[in-house]
Amino acid sequence: MLQGPAVTLRPPRPKDVAERLALGRDPGIMRMFGADATGWPPLTEAGAGRWVEDIAAHPHAWVVEHEERLLGAVRLDALDQQDARARLAIGLYDPGKLGKGLGRAAVRLALAHAFGTLGLHRVSLRVVAYNARAIRCYAACGFVVEGREREAALVGGERHDDIMMGVLAREFRTNDEQPEAAP
Numbered sequence: 001m002l003q004g005p006a007v008t009l010r011p012p013r014p015k016d017v018a019e020r021l022a023l024g025r026d027p028g029i030m031r032m033f034g035a036d037a038t039g040w041p042p043l044t045e046a047g048a049g050r051w052v053e054d055i056a057a058h059p060h061a062w063v064v065e066h067e068e069r070l071l072g073a074v075r076l077d078a079l080d081q082q083d084a085r086a087r088l089a090i091g092l093y094d095p096g097k098l099g100k101g102l103g104r105a106a107v108r109l110a111l112a113h114a115f116g117t118l119g120l121h122r123v124s125l126r127v128v129a130y131n132a133r134a135i136r137c138y139a140a141c142g143f144v145v146e147g148r149e150r151e152a153a154l155v156g157g158e159r160h161d162d163i164m165m166g167v168l169a170r171e172f173r174t175n176d177e178q179p180e181a182a183p
């Protein structure tokens with residue numbers, strides 16, 4: 001359990017299935033994952049159950065909770081102890097709660113765990129280039145753009161670039177204060 005003032009990262013519990021089901025699959029949010037907005041059937045109870053089970057079975061995944069309700073999930077995937085690195089993935093599923101700083105609060109809790117408890121050196125991710133909100137969120141946490149895979153995503157019949165981002169332990173930004181300018 002990782003607790004912050006705005007969000008909590010916690011293991012799943014049985015009532016998460018109903019809360020995840022209620023959030024469903026908003027087409028605008030699915031598009032931000034690089035998925036075709038029309039390519040996904042509505043989320044079923046069985047699908048919501050599998051979503052919760054996957055988090056429960058994952059060694060480094062948490063439900064993101066806000067105001068005592070399930071909001072999404074965050075994971076540290078492909079954890080490599082030898083190189084001390086992992087990949088971050090996050091999804092918040094309530095369109096009314098996006099752009100309010102909750103995503104960066106969740107990412108910061110996961111990164112504090114990654115760089116603190118797990119002792120990782122770097123965390124990376126990929127994001128489709130039109131997902132400006134996610135890119136701004138990640139940048140606020142210290143991620144920098146490390147590369148661009150051209151035309152890597154096919155969304156709605158159109159090709160889009162993927163942006164590769166990474167943050168090193170020493171670059172992690174725990175708050176929104178701007179770094180002091182050099183004298």
Ligand SMILES: CC(C)(COP(=O)(O)OP(=O)(O)OC[C@H]1O[C@@H](n2cnc3c(N)ncnc32)[C@H](O)[C@@H]1OP(=O)(O)O)[C@@H](O)C(=O)NCCC(=O)NCCS
Binds near residue numbers: 029101134
């Ligand atoms: C990506 C995600 C976790 C970010 O969390 P969030 O709470 O929405 O983001 P934050 O509020 O912390 O930061 C968003 C930033 O983008 C800005 N923003 C908000 N809406 C925006 C929009 N439509 N377009 C561009 N920027 C936007 C905000 O002002 C903020 O910028 P700031 O640095 O000036 O404050 C969340 O939006 C999400 O889960 N989206 C749906 C799925 C998704 O995109 N997952 C990531 C796939 S890689």
